[in-house]
Amino acid sequence: MKKIFSILLATTALCAVACTENTSEEASLSVNPTRIEFTAENAAATNVTVTATGTGWSVSVTETGSGWLTAEKIDDKTVTVTAANNTTADQRIGGVIITPDNEDVSKKEITVVQAGAENPVVYDLQLSPSLLEFEPESAEAQTVTVTVSGEMGWKAEAAEGCAEWVTVTAAADSFTVKVGDNSDTKERIGSVVVTPDNESVEPKEVTIKQKPKVLPASLSVDVEELTFKASDFAKFITVTAVNCEYEITAEDENGETPEWLHVTYEIGEINMPVQVAVDNNTEKTERKAFVVITADNDAVEAVRIPVTQAAAEDPDDGDSDLDGDIDVTNTISNNYIVVYPRNDWESDDLYTYWDMRFWDDGITYSTSTWPPYSGTGTCFNLHVYSTKVEFNDDNVYELPEGTYTVTAQEYGLEQPLTISSSSSEIGSWYYIYENSVNTGKVSVASGTMTVARSGEDYVLTINFKDDQGNEMTGTYTGRLNEVSASQPMPNPDEETGDDGPVDPGFGQE
Numbered sequence: 135m136k137k138i139f140s141i142l143l144a145t146t147a148l149c150a151v152a153c154t155e156n157t158s159e160e161a162s163l164s165v166n167p168t169r170i171e172f173t174a175e176n177a178a179a180t181n182v183t184v185t186a187t188g189t190g191w192s193v194s195v196t197e198t199g200s201g202w203l204t205a206e207k208i209d210d211k212t213v214t215v216t217a218a219n220n221t222t223a224d225q226r227i228g229g230v231i232i233t234p235d236n237e238d239v240s241k242k243e244i245t246v247v248q249a250g251a252e253n254p255v256v257y258d259l260q261l262s263p264s265l266l267e268f269e270p271e272s273a274e275a276q277t278v279t280v281t282v283s284g285e286m287g288w289k290a291e292a293a294e295g296c297a298e299w300v301t302v303t304a305a306a307d308s309f310t311v312k313v314g315d316n317s318d319t320k321e322r323i324g325s326v327v328v329t330p331d332n333e334s335v336e337p338k339e340v341t342i343k344q345k346p347k348v349l350p351a352s353l354s355v356d357v358e359e360l361t362f363k364a365s366d367f368a369k370f371i372t373v374t375a376v377n378c379e380y381e382i383t384a385e386d387e388n389g390e391t392p393e394w395l396h397v398t399y400e401i402g403e404i405n406m407p408v409q410v411a412v413d414n415n416t417e418k419t420e421r422k423a424f425v426v427i428t429a430d431n432d433a434v435e436a437v438r439i440p441v442t443q444a445a446a447e448d449p450d451d452g453d454s455d456l457d458g459d460i461d462v463t464n465t466i467s468n469n470y471i472v473v474y475p476r477n478d479w480e481s482d483d484l485y486t487y488w489d490m491r492f493w494d495d496g497i498t499y500s501t502s503t504w505p506p507y508s509g510t511g512t513c514f515n516l517h518v519y520s521t522k523v524e525f526n527d528d529n530v531y532e533l534p535e536g537t538y539t540v541t542a543q544e545y546g547l548e549q550p551l552t553i554s555s556s557s558s559e560i561g562s563w564y565y566i567y568e569n570s571v572n573t574g575k576v577s578v579a580s581g582t583m584t585v586a587r588s589g590e591d592y593v594l595t596i597n598f599k600d601d602q603g604n605e606m607t608g609t610y611t612g613r614l615n616e617v618s619a620s621q622p623m624p625n626p627d628e629e630t631g632d633d634g635p636v637d638p639g640f641g642q643e
Contacts, residue, residue, distance in 0.1 A: 167180075168243075173249055177219075180214070182205075182232075190236075198226075220248050221254055231243050257283060264341065267344075268345065289328070293324055293327050299324070299344075301313070325339045349376050355371050365415075369409075396410070415446050471491070472489040472618075473531045475524055487548075489516075492610075494511040510569055517554040519538075519549065521551065525622045530616070533592065537584045538552060542554075556579060581606075590613070
């Protein structure tokens with residue numbers, strides 16, 4: 135009996151092994167065919183057989199087939215693949231992907247190739263014209279023709295940045311562009327972008343240009359008249375010219391050129407300061423003239439600026455506010471010196487101009503305000519001409535030693551080792567301030583200033599007289615706070631052939 139039972143157990147075990155081997159098949163996935171070829175037009179759908187064991191699956195199209203290739207799962211064993219007509223001349227390749235649910239099974243891809251068309255459709259879009267130019271005001275609308283090859287739509291829009299002044303109206307095969315008035319005096323540029331609905335065709339642009347607004351020609355100035363003292367030097371005016379050029383002359387009431395009035399400006403420079411200078415008036419009568427600005431456009435009326443210069447004061451009355459001799463040592467205890475160096479190519483006989491400011495401890499001096507002095511005290515403005523001092527790389531300048539003599543200067547004929555007297559166009563003065571108000575001035579009519587050096591310090595000795603004979607004397611020992619107010623210039627002889635001297639170009643405050 136035991137033997138029979140053992141045989142039954144063995145038979146049962148063999149049966150269990152056999153049954154397990156028949157029901158546990160390995161998961162797998164296969165497709166047929168693995169490659170499909172379509173004709174360019176009217177290609178028949180192709181079925182793909184999918185054999186899957188132990189897994190489900192899904193179907194998709196590769197990115198290269200997107201837009202023209204379709205794959206549809208019909209049942210658990212069939213996928214139908216179709217291709218849209220290929221209207222281009224180029225062959226195109228895509229793919230169908232069968233993706234299993236079981237991660238242990240690899241996905242399958244069917245390669246799909248479609249031939250290019252024998253008579254391909256050419257998609258293109260052309261615009262005519264590609265540039266539109268408009269007048270600045272009341273510009274008429276203009277039309278652009280759109281020529282399309284192949285069935286394709288499009289839209290036309292003003293590009294970003296010009297939509298505020300460009301309006302586009304589309305028609306069947308064209309669009310119209312209208313622009314608003316240009317109030318700016320500069321040309322403005324925009325564009326209209328035409329975008330096809332076929333992604334294979336690039337957008338096209340039409341450039342839009344509109345001319346600047348043309349302002350009527352005109353001349354204007356920033357002053358109505360100019361008034362000078364007998365000993366003044368120069369003042370400045372600004373001429374604003376619109377769409378014209380101009381010339382500036384001086385003339386008296388008889389239309390003649392006055393010898394005492396001088397106008398200096400850069401020809402061709404627009405809206406630049408114009409210097410109007412006068413000679414010292416030594417006559418006992420007032421004199422008058424005009425600065426005349428004439429445009430090169432006959433439609434623009436000339437501008438006439440009246441110029442009046444006061445008569446010379448009676449020498450017996452004098453300009454001095456002094457009652458006697460004074461010591462100016464305290465007045466020259468502080469200083470600010472502006473120097474106008476010369477170029478190395480200029481003549482060694484020329485002067486160098488020094489604008490020298492001195493003040494006592496009761497005065498505050500500022501380079502950013504006008505007048506530069508405030509407080510209560512006294513100060514000097516001295517216009518000094520030394521021997522030639524050239525520009526240097528260190529921008530450090532020394533006032534040449536020597537005795538400087540007060541002299542009545544004539545503009546353009548200044549000499550080295552001199553100081554302009556108060557009666558000259560560029561004069562030197564002693565000022566009296568109370569609570570930041572100029573309450574008196576004293577002329578520097580004659581005398582000398584001796585410049586010497588003691589080591590690093592200057593020693594300045596002043597012996598001036600005013601126009602009443604009052605003496606102004608004092609001594610200063612110390613440094614000079616020198617600042618260069620000009621820049622080196624190229625040699626005009628090398629550029630233009632003109633080897634004349636260059637004036638530093640300063641004026642009286």
